[in-house]
Amino acid sequence: MGRKFIDCREVPSETHCSLALMADTESELVDAAVQHAVAVHKHQDTPELRAHIKQAIKDGMPPA
Incomplete structure (x- = not known):
């Protein structure tokens, strides 16, 4: 199992937010995001927001 972010x-x-979130599971990452x-x-917090967040999840680590 690899990290997701x-x-x-x-x-x-x-807001030009620069936050990156990482977790080991998609479910944990979606909840935090x-x-x-x-x-x-x-x-x-809507099903549409959660779907949008799921689509934005990537494997690995965020770039510096």
Whole structure:
């Protein structure tokens, strides 16, 4: 099992967020990314948001 990540720099936002999140499982990463999206980017936790986050997940480590 390899690491998975999502990088806010790859998603256009008004805040120009530079946070990258990593986890060993997709489920753990989606939950953390949803919490971040709701708290920081003021999104609503919806099935559409979760689907969008799942599509943005990549294998490995975020670039420096």
